[in-house]
Amino acid sequence: MTVFILVAGAFTGPYVWRDTAARLTAVGAEVHTVALTGLGGRPAGPGEAVDLETHIADVLAVIDSVAVESGGDIVLVGHDYGIHPALGAADRRARSIARIVHLDSGMPRNGVPALAAVPDQRLREELTEGGGEPTGLLPPARDAWPRWGSTAGLSEAALDGLTALAAPQPLGTLLQPLRLTGAVAAVPVTGVLCTGNGPGIELVQLMVDLGEPAIQALADPRVTFFELATGHWPMLSCPAELAEVLAEAAAGGGHRLKPADAAEPPPHLRPFLLDVPERPRERTGNTDLYLPEGPGPHPAVVIVHGGPVPAGARPTPRDWPTFTGYARYVAGRGAVAATVDHRLHAFTDYGRAAEDVDAAVERVRADPRVDTDRIALWFFSGGGPLTADWLAAPPAWLRCLAVNYPILAPLPSWGVADARFHPVRAVARVGKLPIVLVRAGREMAEIAATVEEFLTAARRCGADVEVVDVPQGRHGFETLGPTDEARDAVRRAAGAVLARLTA
Structure with missing residues (x-):
């Protein structure tokens, strides 16, 4: 018994x-x-x-x-x-x-x-x-x-x-x-x-x-x-x-997690789904710049990873294939791309991570090869809450805000009492800032719920949101196996962001 x-x-x-x-x-x-x-x-x-x-x-x-x-x-x-x-x-x-x-x-x-x-x-x-x-x-x-x-x-x-x-x-x-x-x-x-x-x-x-x-x-x-x-x-x-x-x-039932396999890279370190050529890269502090052809000044896309990511994780996110892949692709399309490492190591770290992102954005804008008035920010996954500051008070030079499979409201178990990092609430003050949202059709239920909350709030305030759907896509789909649907979504999302930068 x-x-x-x-x-x-x-x-x-x-x-x-x-x-x-x-x-x-x-x-x-x-x-x-x-x-x-x-x-x-x-x-x-x-x-x-x-x-x-x-x-x-x-x-x-x-x-x-x-x-x-x-x-x-x-x-x-x-x-x-x-x-x-x-x-x-x-x-x-x-x-x-x-x-x-x-x-x-x-x-x-x-x-x-x-x-x-x-x-x-x-x-x-x-x-x-x-x-x-x-x-x-x-x-x-x-x-x-x-x-x-x-x-x-x-x-x-x-x-x-x-x-x-x-x-x-x-x-x-x-x-x-x-x-x-x-x-x-x-x-x-x-x-x-x-x-x-x-x-x-x-x-x-x-x-x-x-x-x-x-x-x-x-x-x-x-x-x-x-x-x-x-x-x-x-x-x-x-x-x-x-x-x-x-x-x-x-009775011993239930799902068992897959342990890390030293012989096989984890999903976030697998190859990017597009074959993009290497680009010149410059590293300063927590920021890497990928440069397009020509002297500029060029518009720029700042790519912000999610998390939390363990403090000792190696390589750090700016060297993960998803972010280097997007950066090379964007640079190949004529814009400066920047990847950023930030200190989101726990759900209590959003304040520190926001400071790191702010500093990286200012570093990018100060570069003479960058058009300081044409900047886009592209956030991923658990970096979604970091969008709240930019949604609530978008500066004039911010031409587009993009998010891939984002978390757009703190999950209840996080215990994030600071209402600052709550994009669902912040979007009401977004004004005319264009938003590109890449939505994974096979998203985790707890994350998908926050995306739907956000879209409902965005519709209520008339926000300019373009949704790029990936019906068979999962969270982090860019390195989970290349499909024509996923490749097309990456190209469409990048195209939508770059179009708003040059409008």
């Missing part, structure tokens, strides 16, 4: 699992929900300091009772904050646990408190500085739950219930570092990704391909993944689907 032990997240208790638990029980599983102290379990005693260790003890008590009574395979499920006490307990009972399920949760590390996984950056700063009430962090008001995760899929009744039953989160549970011996690393793992809240499997695979050291372990064959097209509380928004996924996870 499979025995599920379910640990709820911040502010919530066993009640959130009611419908999921009923469905698991109906298919023959044994289900236990953990009542964490102060969150549906016993109330804290007078003067008692409730911290992460308190909650680990709560989970251990259930594991120990189950191991004695049933002897079944224990699958330990942690949602949101709940993965922290779940992992802490599993580390001390690793031989008793058959699998750990991270349900739309982070990847806790030894010595790091749960506060690091709180999505709202501003709230993290407040708590670090001593915010919160003595009794704990007060639960969100009804309209403030999105600070903790996407409420997509929740009915009005479910949101009302979530709000009515929420309890203060003891501050010590967020501030006390998690301590792991390493024993838990031997336990198989499943991640359930809620794509209405954050990245799906394809985006996680992309991060593995980029060489992010912290997530290389996710390509271990003992790690599986599932996706649910819902927000952060799937036990309330789609309990039947969640129960089905948990049952499959317990």
